[in-house]
């Protein structure tokens with residue numbers, strides 16, 4: 007249920023990164039999703055897809071979720087231009 | 088120079104694409120706030136318990152009974168999390184104990200930022216506490232993912248919910264220190280297996296301390312009060 011708020015946090019962080027690196031567009035975002043994180047990959051992806059449409063910079067960003075061990079959710083890598 | 092029409096606009100080439108390695112937890116912001124909360128808790132001199140259960144498992148009832156037992160001997164504060172209403176905080180205030188109500192307006196869990204704000208409000212009502220209880224939003228799943236800075240996390244499971252719940256909702260059981268099986272006065276009316284409820288939780292988390300409670304009847308309360316007292320003594 008909190009997948010949406012986590013997706014919201016992620017987008018906030020992406021906007022900060024874009025500003026830091028003077029990027030106009032986020033292209034690809036890689037996130038590692040811990041298998042015991044209680045986070046449902048599909049709804050996190052859905053939340054991201056819906057919320058990313060709310061601003062120009064993230065509008066066409068592609069979220070790639072990598073399953074990993076543990077219970078964390080880690081922003082690994084961001085591709086931007 | 089753009090090579091299709093020779094205008095002065097530069098085109099984006101691949102070299103302007105940047106790949107940034109971040110490797111930061113999306114819970115990092117929450118965990119940082121939780122560490123800030125730990126400092127606030129220490130400043131108040133309090134041990135802090137985060138109570139997690141499904142709606143109605145008996146969190147507020149246990150708090151009311153605890154207050155009745157400890158009033159006068161310990162100073163208690165309560166932070167209540169609910170989606171809507173002041174009702175749980177009002178139940179605590181009716182016992183003469185300072186309480187702050189956080190309404191999440193829909194969110195299914197408390198996060199460290201909400202507790203930080205709540206804690207400042209609580210400290211406006213009293214600056215020293217022996218113990219602070221955080222009653223999380225009634226939900227057996229989501230609150231388990233958010234560390235609030237607490238010293239002890241407890242999960243409550245009531246008899247009517249069924250003894251298969253630890254295996255079905257493992258998160259809260261895996262991350263808790265204490266597990267209270269509540270409403271044991273109702274055991275005669277439900278097919279709840281105490282053995283299953285204990286065994287399957289311990290399989291998930293062998294360190295769990297288990298209590299059996301029927302708070303309104305006073306059953307198991309002395310073991311619970313001892314646990315609280317040990318926690319406070321351990322901190323001092």
Ligand SMILES: Nc1nc2c(ncn2[C@@H]2O[C@H](COP(=O)(O)OP(=O)(O)OP(=O)(O)O)[C@@H](O)[C@H]2O)c(=O)[nH]1
Nearest residue numbers: 141142143144145146147148225269270301302303
């Ligand atoms: N029989 C019995 N009923 C109980 C016991 N503990 C709580 N109840 C009842 O269970 C209902 C819910 O109790 P609450 O204490 O409000 O539960 P809660 O976990 O605080 O609920 P939320 O804050 O809404 O998640 C109330 O009607 C209580 O009287 C118990 O040990 N035995």
Ligand SMILES: [Mg+2]
Nearest residue numbers: 146147175222
């Ligand atoms: Mg309650």
